[in-house]
Amino acid sequence: MCTRAPCPDALGIARFSTTQPGSRRCPVGANAEIGAVLRGARCARRLTQAQVGEACGYSASAVSRIESGKLRVDYASLMRFAAFLQIAPQQLCASSVPGMTNVATVAGGWSDEEDAVRRRELLTGAVAAAATAVAGAGPAAAAAAPVDLEVSLFRLPEAAPVPLPRLVGQVAAARGDYCATQYTRLGQVLPALIAAAEATRDVSKGRARDEAHLALARAYVLAAELATKQHSDASWVAADRALSAARSSGIPVAVGEASRQLAIAMRRSGRSAAAVRLLTKEAADLDPNHDQTAAVRTTLLLTGAYSAATGTDRSTALSLMEEAGQEADRRPAVPGLFTVEATRTQVDAYRISVLNALGTPDEGVDIAARLDVDRMPTAERRARAWTDIARMWNALGDAPQTFAALQRVxxxxxxxxxRPALRALIAGLLYGTNRVEGVREFAARTGALVS
Structure with missing residues (x-):
């Protein structure tokens, strides 16, 4: 058993002394070290957290918590991770985890002097593996290395208030990065932008405070969007903070934007029905006779339809799609939400994704044939539409059409x-039975090729 007597080692990492026979020290950072090794091995093999979790009996969010050291796993589970990721058991520093000293015995055990050295090697090796994984995918993949939003949102930098017009302009620029799919740059600027928005909100009064709350809500909306792209649990945090700021602003559009992000986080955690209830309630609260709020209502209905589809509720999904289509036809020129427009083209793209989720991709073929993706105003939305088309063809077993759509993405x-979800789709083409010329080079270029 570890006694609660922390002391720093040469790396400045706190650790505990032990009262077990053999008098070995048990580092309090053991979970984080094990997580770092698991993350490094996963990245080196170009696997997503969802893929690892499915193989080892965990959800993607649980794998994320294990890798960040927030969730401890038992010996049997850890050995499943080791076997799947091809990690030698002794690499996991298992002897530092209570109840797992048998691994160290098999490996021959470590002396106290070796303990600190091993920790250095484990941490350095994990970082190197992750770096090699990114570098091996080429310069473009290295440029797309994700920012750890979960850490950033809980450790915002110090920031001073800025003039409100400048803050609004900075949020607009960040939205531009998102719409242009410049995710790396967006992740780099968001923490400072959020911190500046909070500082500005804190010193503002009256209408200026409402506008600062709006800017803060939209900065958090972008953080939630980016976290969703990265399959990060930070989407929950960002969406919740966005909704709090939006409600404080008193601006219905902002509340709709933030509610959509919270519903997406719910859906991704398996709570599709709850997501639908939230979205339909927020949509009902919006004025259908005002163009902008009606457009927001349309986009909430679209997200609700997809959420219902992921929960296999076909009747609700199709009903919400029909309602959204009618709204979009009445107001074809209104942009809708902060990151999603309310247009007939957008409705058709959503319909394809809904039909995919319902398991009837064949019903989307005619829609895809007439869909003019080029009419969609942002690169992010066009890429999402082509992604849904790729998933449709993949579900129908048409590898060449799937590859063609992925090339358009x-x-x-x-x-x-x-993104992890797209790399998994590419890997499916690469290792599938139907070979398509050019897929291997595409997989190598996009980071989906497992070496």
């Missing part, structure tokens, strides 16, 4: 095609 948004 890359043309529109190089960083989008390197």
């Amino acid at each position: 890359e043309q529109e948004a190089p960083q989008e095609v390197r």
Whole structure:
């Protein structure tokens, strides 16, 4: 058993002394060290957290917590991770975890002097593995290395208030990065932008405070959007903070934007029905006779339809799609939400994704044939539409059409095609039974090729 007597080692990492026979020290950072090794091995093999979790009996969010040291796993589970990721058991520093000293015994055990050295090697090796994984995918993939939003949102930098017009302009520029799929740059600027928005809000009064709350809400909306792209649990944090700021602003559009992000986080955690309830309630609260709020209502209905589809509720999904289509036809020129427009083209793109989720991709073929993706105003939306088309063809077993759609995703948004979900789709083509010329080079370029 570890006694609660922390002391720093040569690296400045706190650790505990032990009262077990053999008098070995048990580092309090052991979970984080094990997580770092698991993350490094996963990245080196170009696997997503969802893929690892499915193989080892965990959800993607649980794998994320394990890798960040926030969730401890038992010996049997850890050995499943080791076997799947091809990690030698002794590399996991298992002897530092209570109840797992048998691994160290098999490996021959470490002396106290070796303990600190091993920790250095484990941490350095994990970082190197991750770096090699990114570098091996080429310069473009290295440029798309994700920012750890979960850490950033809980450790915002110090920031001073800025003039409100400048803050609004900075949020607009960040939105531009998102719409242009410049995710790396967006992740780099968001923490400072959020911190500046909070500082500005804190010193503002009256109408200026409402506008600062709006800017803060939209900065958090972008953080939630980016976290969703990265399959990060930070989407929950960002969406919740966005909704709090939006409600404080008193601006219905902002509340709709933030509610959509919270519903997406719910849906991704398996709570599709709850997401639908939230979205339909927020949509009902919006004025259908005002163009802007009605357009926001349309986009909430679209997200609700997809959420219902992921929960296999076909009747609700199709009903919400029909309602959204009618709204879009009445107001074809209104932009809608901060990051999603309310147009007939957008409705058709959503319909394809809904039909995919319902398991009837064949019903989307005619829609895809008439869909004019080029009419969509942002690279992010065009890339998303081509992604849904790629998923449709993949579900129908048409590898050449799937590959053609994925190539269009890359043309529109190089960083989008390197998202974990897209890399998994590319890997499916690469290792599938139907060979398509050019897929291997595409997989290598986008980081989906496992070496």
